[in-house]
Amino acid sequence: MMETLFFYFFGGIALLAAISVVVQRRVFYSALSLILCLCAVAALYLLLQAPFIAAVQVIVYAGAIMVLFLFVIMLLDPFSAAILRDKRKYLGYFAAFLGISALVLLILLLRSYDPGQTPRNFELINGAAASVRYLGQVLFREYLVPFEMTSVLILIAVIGVVVLARRQSS
Amino acid sequence: MDIIHYLILSLLLFFVGAVGFIIKKNVISVFLCLELMLNAVNLTFVAFAKHLNQVQGQIFVFLVMVVAAAEAAVGLALTIVLFRNRNTLNVDDADTMKW
Numbered sequence: 001m002m003e004t005l006f007f008y009f010f011g012g013i014a015l016l017a018a019i020s021v022v023v024q025r026r027v028f029y030s031a032l033s034l035i036l037c038l039c040a041v042a043a044l045y046l047l048l049q050a051p052f053i054a055a056v057q058v059i060v061y062a063g064a065i066m067v068l069f070l071f072v073i074m075l076l077d078p079f080s081a082a083i084l085r086d087k088r089k090y091l092g093y094f095a096a097f098l099g100i101s102a103l104v105l106l107i108l109l110l111r112s113y114d115p116g117q118t119p120r121n122f123e124l125i126n127g128a129a130a131s132v133r134y135l136g137q138v139l140f141r142e143y144l145v146p147f148e149m150t151s152v153l154i155l156i157a158v159i160g161v162v163v164l165a166r167r168q169s170s
Numbered sequence: 171m172d173i174i175h176y177l178i179l180s181l182l183l184f185f186v187g188a189v190g191f192i193i194k195k196n197v198i199s200v201f202l203c204l205e206l207m208l209n210a211v212n213l214t215f216v217a218f219a220k221h222l223n224q225v226q227g228q229i230f231v232f233l234v235m236v237v238a239a240a241e242a243a244v245g246l247a248l249t250i251v252l253f254r255n256r257n258t259l260n261v262d263d264a265d266t267m268k269w
Contacts, residue, residue, distance in 0.1 A: 003171050011179045018183050018206055022190035027198050034202050037183075041209055048176070048220040053228050057212075060235055065205070065242050072246045073198055076253050131225075138225050139232070150236040157240035164247040 006047055014040035027077055031069050038062040052132045176217035183210035197249050197259050201242065208238050 017037035024030045038061050045054035139147060187206030194200050212231045219227025252264055 007171055007175060011175075015179065015182055015186070018186040021202055021206055022186055022194070027196055027202075030199055030202050034205060037206065038209060041183075041213055044176070044179075044213060045216055047171070048216045050216050050219065050228050050231075053212075053216060053231050056232065056235060060239065061205075061209075065239055068242060068246060069198065069202065072249060076198070076249070076259060135225050135228055139229055143229050146233060150233055153240050154236065157243050161243050161247040164244070164251055 003047060007044070010040045010043040010047070013037075014044065027073050028070070031066060031073055034069075035062050035066050038066070052135055173217050173221040176213060180210045180213040180217065183207075183213065195260050195262065197252065197261055197264075198246075200261060201245050201249075205238065205242070208234060 014037050017033045017040060020033035021030045021037065024033060038057060042054045042057040042062070045051075045057060184207050187203045187210060190203035191200055191207065194203060212234055215227040215231045215234070217227075219225060219231075249259070253259060256263055258264075
């Protein structure tokens with residue numbers, strides 16, 4: 001019952017944010033909506049017992065990749081500089097309220113955390129798919145070659161980006 | 171929670187991304203819709219990994235994320251080059267391969 005409720009809540013957020021990505025006229029707002037959508041899908045990953053994928057989704061996808069997007073948007077789109085000069089005060093108060101409530105939640109969570117009570121044998125509770133340790137074993141044994149090939153792919157991408165974005169001196 | 175709910179949600183997300191990919195004119199908006207479609211496919215992978223009780227789907231998601239990161243980096247560099255040479259972000263203006 002609880003799981004169904006969470007699924008419809010986060011699924012609804014993901015769908016509305018996805019529609020917002022397409023509907024928004026400003027690219028900056030589209031990117032922010034996409035971050036919301038990615039975080040909602042990360043919550044769905046948690047429901048699907050994939051905690052590692054959820055963490056990677058938030059840290060790498062919603063964190064690193066979307067920051068890269070926002071960086072380029074602010075570089076190229078003159079509208080995004082106008083956002084910084086937004087004079088609407090209530091948005092500032094709302095942001096402060098959200099930040100303080102997030103801080104309070106974080107403090108409460110950290111105070112309630114007890115290392116002695118964390119489940120040691122997590123894979124035995126939720127089945128094999130839930131275990132990060134099992135995921136790592138499969139990734140570094142059966143799928144070692146594809147994993148190494150992705151590192152080569154990243155290297156090629158880095159070299160290509162440096163070559164492309166370098167300013168021609170001629 | 172049946173897998174069909176996740177598949178329908180993934181289908182809807184992919185559909186929204188595909189529609190945006192077709193109707194959007196701005197290069198960066200097109201990239202954002204592409205990320206949306208990749209994300210929908212990732213959700214399908216994880217849903218099947220849970221359904222079949224196997225971990226291989228999550229490994230595929232991991233690899234897809236790496237490819238998405240590389241694609242975003244190269245694509246945004248191409249966008250910067252396009253803006254520098256043509257002074258536009260409209261995909262319809264990038265109609266010649268070389269000039």
